[in-house]
Amino acid sequence: MAELHAETVLRVHHWNETLFSFATSRDPAFRFRNGQFTMVGIEADGRPLLRAYSMASANYEEELEFFSIKVPNGPLTSRLKDIKPGDQVYIGRKPTGTLVLDALRPGSRLFLLGTGTGLAPFLSIIKDPETYDQFSQVILMHGCRNIADLAYQETIQSILPGNEWVGPQVRAQLIYVPTVTREPFSTNGRITELLESGAFLEQRGMPKLDVATDRVMLCGSPQFLADMQDFLTGRGFEDGGISNPGHFVIEKAFVEK
Ligand code: A2P
Numbered sequence: 001m002a003e004l005h006a007e008t009v010l011r012v013h014h015w016n017e018t019l020f021s022f023a024t025s026r027d028p029a030f031r032f033r034n035g036q037f038t039m040v041g042i043e044a045d046g047r048p049l050l051r052a053y054s055m056a057s058a059n060y061e062e063e064l065e066f067f068s069i070k071v072p073n074g075p076l077t078s079r080l081k082d083i084k085p086g087d088q089v090y091i092g093r094k095p096t097g098t099l100v101l102d103a104l105r106p107g108s109r110l111f112l113l114g115t116g117t118g119l120a121p122f123l124s125i126i127k128d129p130e131t132y133d134q135f136s137q138v139i140l141m142h143g144c145r146n147i148a149d150l151a152y153q154e155t156i157q158s159i160l161p162g163n164e165w166v167g168p169q170v171r172a173q174l175i176y177v178p179t180v181t182r183e184p185f186s187t188n189g190r191i192t193e194l195l196e197s198g199a200f201l202e203q204r205g206m207p208k209l210d211v212a213t214d215r216v217m218l219c220g221s222p223q224f225l226a227d228m229q230d231f232l233t234g235r236g237f238e239d240g241g242i243s244n245p246g247h248f249v250i251e252k253a254f255v256e257k
Contacts, residue, residue, distance in 0.1 A: 008024060010063060012083055019068070037121065042076070042087075048090050053123050105215065105246065116253055117253050126174060137206075
């Protein structure tokens with residue numbers, strides 16, 4: 001298991017019945033780019049049981065943080081949800097992924113669009129000063145079924161703006177749009193609907209999505225990604241990767257089969 005490193009669980013936070021986050025120690029040799037994911041898991045029946053998890057912590061932070069769903073009877077998450085401080089988890093040594101700034105062509109607005117736990121990679125990206133150096137405006141949209149699923153609201157709205165290092169950039173350049181589809185909230189509707197109508201951007205005095213200026217990162221359920229991909233390609237946006245930077249990049253959120 002040379003490709004795995006055992007880390008210690010430091011904190012666990014249960015947001016609700018279906019979502020939780022946990023923080024672990026970090027091997028100083030574990031380096032990653034904000035937006036990447038790695039394999040994370042525990043030992044089960046004598047073998048490591050692993051799934052892909054985006055780092056929700058930034059690459060300059062001492063601890064690692066992950067954001068997870070709890071799938072009833074899910075092989076990993078039904079056990080992982082019971083971890084406690086002091087327990088060991090395995091962290092893969094080879095982070096990877098396409099939700100990195102290098103995979104996008106230069107632009108002025110960056111849209112970070114996530115559903116459910118698809119928020120995770122964007123939490124590290126919005127903590128990265130480089131994000132704000134490369135884009136004048138960063139729009140983070142998080143779509144969930146219910147208000148209780150809108151994890152990290154306090155971090156994004158209150159803690160990060162006060163951060164000594166990135167706080168000034170966050171306050172000046174980050175626009176956070178949480179949206180809920182199954183109960184009344186300040187913003188209602190799927191991310192796809194909100195972008196399609198354009199009214200939502202107009203209300204904020206912002207121009208419609210435009211391939212000339214805008215770049216997009218997507219992370220969420222397969223259906224969300226497929227619909228967003230259609231929406232973007234229909235407007236002239238091209239999919240990118242590190243070897244061929246594009247107008248948008250995609251990553252599937254952790255989904256347990
Ligand atoms: P909805 O409640 O209308 O299904 P899930 O928990 O199923 O992953 O959904 C998380 C959020 O993503 C929900 O608000 C859900 O809306 C929304 N969603 C699901 N499918 C799509 C899609 N194809 N396009 C845009 N949003 C979607």
